Amino acid sequence: MKTSSLFKAALAGFSILFAGSAFAQPIKIGLGEALTGTLSGGGKASLLGLEMWRDDVNAKGGLLGRKVELIYYDDQSSATTTPGIYTKLLDVDKVDLIIAPYATVPTAPIMPLVKQRGLLLMGNFSFQVNHTVKHDMWFNNLPFGNAKTWFDGYFKLGQKLGVKTIAFLAADQEFAQNLANGAKEIAKQLGLKTVYEQNYPPTTVDFSAMIQAIRSARPDLVFVCSYPNDSVAIVRAVNEIGVGDSVRMFGGGMVGLQYAPIMESLGSMLNGIVNYNSYVPERTMEFPGIKDFLNRYAKQAVEAKVDPLGYYLPPFSYAIGQMLEQSITATKSLNQKVLAQYLRTHEMKTIVGPIRFGPDGERAQPVVPMIQFRGVLDNDLEQFRQPGKQVILAPEQYKTGDLIAPFEKARKS
Amino acid sequence: MFSFDLLLNAVVAGVLLGCFYTAVSIGLSMSFGLLDVPNIAHPAVLVLGAYGTFLLGQQGMDPILAGVILMPVFFLLGIGMYRFYYETFARRGANAELRGIAFFFGVSFVIEVVLILIFGVDQRMVEASYIGRGLSFGEVRMPMRMLVAFGMAIALTVCLALYLTKTFTGRAIRAVAQDEAALRLMGANPVRIKQWAFGLATAVSALAGALLIIVGPVEPSLDRIYIGRTFCVVVLAGLGSMTGTLLAGLTLGVSESIVLTMFGASWSQAVSFGLLLLVLGVRPQGMFGK
Numbered sequence: 012m013k014t015s016s017l018f019k020a021a022l023a024g025f026s027i028l029f030a031g032s033a034f035a036q037p038i039k040i041g042l043g044e045a046l047t048g049t050l051s052g053g054g055k056a057s058l059l060g061l062e063m064w065r066d067d068v069n070a071k072g073g074l075l076g077r078k079v080e081l082i083y084y085d086d087q088s089s090a091t092t093t094p095g096i097y098t099k100l101l102d103v104d105k106v107d108l109i110i111a112p113y114a115t116v117p118t119a120p121i122m123p124l125v126k127q128r129g130l131l132l133m134g135n136f137s138f139q140v141n142h143t144v145k146h147d148m149w150f151n152n153l154p155f156g157n158a159k160t161w162f163d164g165y166f167k168l169g170q171k172l173g174v175k176t177i178a179f180l181a182a183d184q185e186f187a188q189n190l191a192n193g194a195k196e197i198a199k200q201l202g203l204k205t206v207y208e209q210n211y212p213p214t215t216v217d218f219s220a221m222i223q224a225i226r227s228a229r230p231d232l233v234f235v236c237s238y239p240n241d242s243v244a245i246v247r248a249v250n251e252i253g254v255g256d257s258v259r260m261f262g263g264g265m266v267g268l269q270y271a272p273i274m275e276s277l278g279s280m281l282n283g284i285v286n287y288n289s290y291v292p293e294r295t296m297e298f299p300g301i302k303d304f305l306n307r308y309a310k311q312a313v314e315a316k317v318d319p320l321g322y323y324l325p326p327f328s329y330a331i332g333q334m335l336e337q338s339i340t341a342t343k344s345l346n347q348k349v350l351a352q353y354l355r356t357h358e359m360k361t362i363v364g365p366i367r368f369g370p371d372g373e374r375a376q377p378v379v380p381m382i383q384f385r386g387v388l389d390n391d392l393e394q395f396r397q398p399g400k401q402v403i404l405a406p407e408q409y410k411t412g413d414l415i416a417p418f419e420k421a422r423k424s
Numbered sequence: 425m426f427s428f429d430l431l432l433n434a435v436v437a438g439v440l441l442g443c444f445y446t447a448v449s450i451g452l453s454m455s456f457g458l459l460d461v462p463n464i465a466h467p468a469v470l471v472l473g474a475y476g477t478f479l480l481g482q483q484g485m486d487p488i489l490a491g492v493i494l495m496p497v498f499f500l501l502g503i504g505m506y507r508f509y510y511e512t513f514a515r516r517g518a519n520a521e522l523r524g525i526a527f528f529f530g531v532s533f534v535i536e537v538v539l540i541l542i543f544g545v546d547q548r549m550v551e552a553s554y555i556g557r558g559l560s561f562g563e564v565r566m567p568m569r570m571l572v573a574f575g576m577a578i579a580l581t582v583c584l585a586l587y588l589t590k591t592f593t594g595r596a597i598r599a600v601a602q603d604e605a606a607l608r609l610m611g612a613n614p615v616r617i618k619q620w621a622f623g624l625a626t627a628v629s630a631l632a633g634a635l636l637i638i639v640g641p642v643e644p645s646l647d648r649i650y651i652g653r654t655f656c657v658v659v660l661a662g663l664g665s666m667t668g669t670l671l672a673g674l675t676l677g678v679s680e681s682i683v684l685t686m687f688g689a690s691w692s693q694a695v696s697f698g699l700l701l702l703v704l705g706v707r708p709q710g711m712f713g714k
Contacts, residue, residue: 251558316544
């Protein structure tokens with residue numbers, strides 16, 4: 012009798028201990044991230060956004076009573092490292108969930124692996140990586156949709172101006188070319204005549220000759236698809252050489268003009284350019300929680316030496332965490348199929364607005380704020396925290412101003 | 425459709441670009457071309473110079489002045505680097521060049537990581553009255569920042585060419601490149617001469633780094649873009665020729681610019697490296713090498 016009681020007590024003790032250790036076991040979320048290399052500017056800022064979500068959710072007691080732990084490795088901005096990183100995350104670190112690395116190139120090679128294993132994958136600003144793979148458990152936070160929806164707003168603005176001719180300038184890399192091809196299709200549908208087309212190598216140092224050639228071609232519309240360093244060089248060359256009086260609108264798909272250090276350095280040279288963005292601090296984009304996030308981010312960004320404004324990527328990384336949080340809390344499960352089903356069928360509430368996914372795992376309703384830089388001064392980062400510097404021209408539901416054209420007039424705005 | 429104005433602008437842009445290529449390659453022309461040191465870290469040192477310029481620029485200093493001020497610091501850095509390379513690789517004989525490549529490759533990675541830790545990964549730029557402005561002469565337009573690169577490249581080439589031909593140390597540097605043993609028999613210490621020359625090459629890279637950040641934004645990994653181009657200029661020129669480096673830079677810049685304007689930008693680099701292969705096939709010692 013006495014032995015039996017002792018046995019029961021020991022069993023109860025073990026049960027409590029076992030339960031306790033299970034309670035302490037965190038939910039592991041794994042990812043590769045560009046912490047070095049060409050994508051690291053975005054990668055590090057993106058990671059900070061995700062870490063802020065982890066801290067917030069853990070401060071509220073975690074998920075399903077368990078703390079959340081992020082396990083990440085530097086993918087060096089390379090496509091060659093990510094398959095190994097994700098295999099390690101899954102087989103060695105035994106993570107519960109995975110998030111894709113920032114950007115298209117490092118994400119594309121892990122898609123077959125993820126599809127083969129039937130895993131839920133939250134995409135992080137990847138473009139058309141699920142286009143051919145067609146994985147039904149892919150959910151991308153990129154708000155832009157496909158190449159056509161991305162620049163739909165830009166061309167509609169051009170249409171209103173009555174443009175007839177167009178010049179294309181695009182980096183000779185997969186991402187930029189995909190975008191440029193989408194833009195060319197729209198231009199063709201609108202009956203625009205291409206008067207200049209140039210695909211430049213990504214190592215191009217100086218764009219003077221190209222801007223001079225655009226000037227000579229006298230287009231109505233100039234569409235640019237460039238990477239950060241090229242974008243800076245192009246904006247400078249436009250300022251130095253000038254694109255001529257014929258140009259009604261200039262910009263489109265210039266990556267980098269969303270990053271604080273570049274915006275601050277280019278200053279007034281940005282004025283008049285019409286370009287895509289993901290989030291800008293205009294009154295129409297004041298979603299619940301975004302201001303609080305950005306205020307807290309601004310303080311942490313200084314220490315982390317990342318983009319001090321953090322409009323472009325970090326809120327969307329935070330949104331990935333929010334979507335996982337909402338799905339796990341609602342389904343009370345970590346089963347990837349269950350979570351994917353929930354993500355597929357429910358609207359997600361995030362700091363970047365409500366998100367609903369289409370059958371391909373991309374946004375059901377893409378949102379591409381097409382902004383025009385206005386009244387930007389030199390050497391003033393703080394000005395970009397105020398509304399009115401990046402006026403939203405499209406889409407209609409977020410619009411905060413009308414386009415100023417032609418480009419030369421807009422440059423003086 | 426052919427346009428004479430466009431061609432003229434392409435040639436002018438090519439000359440300016442070629443001079444910029446010269447400026448960023450001339451340090452390598454000394455270290456690799458004259459001294460036979462496989463300095464793969466040269467572009468990383470350029471980027472280091474650019475970040476030094478950025479730091480001084482934050483204090484309101486003109487980028488060119490900042491580059492000049494950084495030169496003595498980089499001279500000492502170069503001396504230290506060569507001494508380390510000599511003691512650990514060159515002195516030990518066999519396969520020194522091959523192991524030296526690994527050493528300088530390591531140096532470039534260390535520089536990149538240190539820059540990431542200190543400055544982060546974002547692009548950095550400087551400001552000056554000549555950045556973002558252009559000059560026009562009729563239909564010919566040119567950016568002032570490229571004119572600065574043009575002027576600096578000419579000045580650097582002339583100064584280095586005069587130094588190497590008119591001064592005792594300069595002639596000693598050329599002698600060590602031609603026959604190290606003969607120099608030693610004449611009582612000179614080739615290691616010290618090489619150390620001095622490598623310091624000089626690194627100092628020149630500080631100024632070239634200033635030009636790098638004047639011409640465009642820099643980031644820690646920018647060196648990867650310049651490895652191929654700088655070595656291409658130096659090999660095309662013929663190892664160790666300063667005026668040859670200028671002419672090779674101009675050849676590369678003008679051919680890239682014309683091909684870009686007339687046939688498309690995608691062809692421009694293929695033509696540059698095709699030109700390199702052609703020259704090496706016909707004249708293995710380079711266009712201006714002996």
